[in-house]
Amino acid sequence: MIxxxxxxxxxxxxxxxxxxxxxxEFDDALFLSQNKQYDSAIPLYKKYLDTNPxxxxxxxxxxxxxxxxxxxxxAVSEYEKAIKINPEYxxxxxxxxxxxxxxxQSEQAIPLFIRAIELDPKLWEGQYxxxxxxxxxxxxxxxxxxxxxxxxxxPDNFNTHSLLGLAHSYLxxxxxxxxxxxxxxxxxSDDFYVHLGLGNIYREQKNYPxxxxxxxxxxxxxxxxxxxxxxxxxxxxxSGRSKEAINEIKNALNTKPENLDLYxxxxxTYRKNKNYDQAIVSLKKLIAKNPDYxxxxxxxxxxxxxxxxxxxAIYEYMKVIKLSPDNSDAWFYIGAVYMDLRDxxxxxxxxxxxxxxNPKDTEAVILLAKSNAENxxxxxxxxxxxxxxxxxxxxxEIRNLIAQYGKxxx
Numbered sequence: 001m002i003x004x005x006x007x008x009x010x011x012x013x014x015x016x017x018x019x020x021x022x023x024x025e026f027d028d029a030l031f032l033s034q035n036k037q038y039d040s041a042i043p044l045y046k047k048y049l050d051t052n053p054x055x056x057x058x059x060x061x062x063x064x065x066x067x068x069x070x071x072x073x074x075a076v077s078e079y080e081k082a083i084k085i086n087p088e089y090x091x092x093x094x095x096x097x098x099x100x101x102x103x104x105q106s107e108q109a110i111p112l113f114i115r116a117i118e119l120d121p122k123l124w125e126g127q128y129x130x131x132x133x134x135x136x137x138x139x140x141x142x143x144x145x146x147x148x149x150x151x152x153x154x155p156d157n158f159n160t161h162s163l164l165g166l167a168h169s170y171l172x173x174x175x176x177x178x179x180x181x182x183x184x185x186x187x188x189s190d191d192f193y194v195h196l197g198l199g200n201i202y203r204e205q206k207n208y209p210x211x212x213x214x215x216x217x218x219x220x221x222x223x224x225x226x227x228x229x230x231x232x233x234x235x236x237x238x239s240g241r242s243k244e245a246i247n248e249i250k251n252a253l254n255t256k257p258e259n260l261d262l263y264x265x266x267x268x269t270y271r272k273n274k275n276y277d278q279a280i281v282s283l284k285k286l287i288a289k290n291p292d293y294x295x296x297x298x299x300x301x302x303x304x305x306x307x308x309x310x311x312x313a314i315y316e317y318m319k320v321i322k323l324s325p326d327n328s329d330a331w332f333y334i335g336a337v338y339m340d341l342r343d344x345x346x347x348x349x350x351x352x353x354x355x356x357x358n359p360k361d362t363e364a365v366i367l368l369a370k371s372n373a374e375n376x377x378x379x380x381x382x383x384x385x386x387x388x389x390x391x392x393x394x395x396x397e398i399r400n401l402i403a404q405y406g407k408x409x410x
Contacts, residue, residue, distance in 0.1 A: 026058060029065075038065040056085040060092050067099055075099050090119045094126055101129075106137050117146075124153040128160055138360075138392035140167050158187045162194050165201075171394060174201050192221035196228055203231070208239035226261065233265055234272075242273045260286070264295050271303050279303050294323045298330060310337050328354045332364050339367060344374040355384065360391050362398075369401060378408040 029044035045062040052058060063078030079096035082089055097112035113130035116123060131146030144167050150160045165181035168174070181198040184191075199214030215232040222228060229252070236245035249266045256262065263286045270279035283300045290296065301316035314337055320330035335350035351368040354361055365388045372381035385402045389395070 026052075026055075030061065033061060033065055036068070038068045041065050042069075054085050056082040056089055056092070059085065060089070060095070063092075063099075064095065067095070067102075072099050072103050076103075088119055090116050090123060090126070093119070094123070094129065097129060097133075101133065106133050109133055121149075122153055124150050124157070127153060128157075128163075131160075132163060135163065135167055138394065140170055140394045143167055144171075156187055158184050158191070161187065162191075162197070165194065165197050169197060169201050169204075172204075174205055177201050190221060192218040192225060192228065195221065196225075196231065199231060199235075203235050203238070206238075208235055211235050212239075230265060233269060237269055237272045242269060245269050260290060260293055260295070264299050267299050267303075271299075271306065274306075276303055276307055292323060294320045294327060294330075297323070298327070298333070301330075301333060305333070305337055305340070308340075310341055313337050326357070328357055328361070328364075332361075332367075335364075335367060335371070339371060342374075344371045347371040348375070359387065362388070362392075362395065366397065366401065369405070373405050373408075378405045381405045382409065 025044045025048035029041040029048065032038070032041035032044065042062065042065050045058055045065065049055065049058050049062070059078045059082040063075045063082065066072075066075040066078060076096065076099055079092050079099065082092040083096070086092075093112045093116035097109040097116070100106070100109040100112070110130065110133055113126055113133065116126040117130065120126065127146045127150035131143045131150060134140070134143035134146065144164065147160055147164050147167065150157065151164070154160065161180045161184035165177045165179075165184060168177035168180060178198065178201055181194050181201070184194045185198070188194075195214045195218035199211045199218065202208070202211035202214060212232065212235055215228055215235060218228045219225070219232065229248075233245045233248060236242065236248070246266065246269055249262055249269060253259070253262050253266070263282065267279045267282045267286075270276070270282065280300065280303055283296050283303070286293065287296045287300070297316045297319040301313045301320070304310075304313035304316060314334055317330045317334045317337075320327050324330070331350050332354045335347045335354065338344070338347035338350065348368060348371040351364055351371060354364040355368050358364070365384060369381040369384045372378070372384065382402055382405050385398050385405070389398050389402065392398070
């Protein structure tokens with residue numbers, strides 16, 4: 001499943017401003033800033049501003065320096081002063097939006113990027129940063145709209161094509177996703193992220209040979225990246241090449257025997273190939289050596305659930321909760337087991353905890369809505385789905401379920 005949970009592609013901050021006529025303090029502060037000596041530059045900018053309070057470029061550079069040392073509150077204040085002095089200061093709008101992004105306040109960043117675009121529609125950083133922000137808050141179609149405008153300004157920008165590849169993939173527009181990922185690779189072939197993204201599309205299309213080729217290319221670039229390795233192993237399993245999956249994992253264990261996650265991956269490979277006895281044996285060995293490793297119990301619970309040994313599954317999941325009370329996966333799987341048992345009220349109790357902790361957990365939201373619907377609580381089911389829809393307006397399955405359960409309200 002392709003998600004937008006982790007977008008590794010960066011935002012872009014605009015550079016320092018240079019004065020055409022320099023005062024001593026400004027000149028010295030600028031020199032220090034350009035040499036990344038921000039702590040030393042800040043008092044000089046402040047001294048300069050004591051006698052030149054209406055110099056927007058000095059406020060801008062002071063804000064830039066505050067941002068670089070992690071003082072975001074002061075950075076916001078100084079960018080706002082620069083904008084108040086010069087309401088058409090495009091760079092200040094961009095960088096102020098950038099700071100709000102670092103502060104995880106996207107709702108504050110969006111209008112600033114929009115204002116920058118209004119002032120300068122040809123500014124790539126404005127279109128790009130706005131598009132990426134929309135992606136991160138789940139408004140994918142709007143994100144694509146602005147990222148396409150960014151490509152019109154700079155057709156050969158690696159980051160824009162990478163983001164468009166991810167966005168189109170999320171919307172299951174795989175042809176467009178492939179096109180943009182390939183364009184990104186043509187611009188810069190040594191970035192593992194785009195090979196991983198392209199591999200994910202091919203895997204969704206069940207084009208396993210091409211998926212494996214892209215994952216292997218990504219792995220060469222980032223050999224220690226666990227997401228790439230897990231994707232490669234899962235693709236081997238899905239394509240009927242379980243022996244290769246097991247060999248890859250065992251080879252990895254030979255070099256990293258201390259990596260407990262590899263044992264889990266091996267057990268899951270046995271499980272996916274319905275070799276449950278071997279999975280149980282390997283997990284019990286792991287538990288004997290590492291009794292506090294919660295993922296062992298979680299995986300063992302999943303094996304028992306596959307075997308329809310529901311009491312044993314719940315018993316293992318409860319061990320996870322005892323070790324790690326906030327483990328959302330354990331709460332989710334217990335809820336899923338109760339759904340299997342058609343105990344929808346008990347399922348809802350567990351699933352509700354997952355959704356309260358992570359309102360954007362799509363699987364938990366859908367299962368919680370279904371548990372409510374199965375109990376005849378259609379209004380609650382719709383409410384759960386609409387709360388999620390406020391966070392992700394693009395999810396078609398959520399829309400379909402709202403329409404389906406909504407019919408029972410009349």
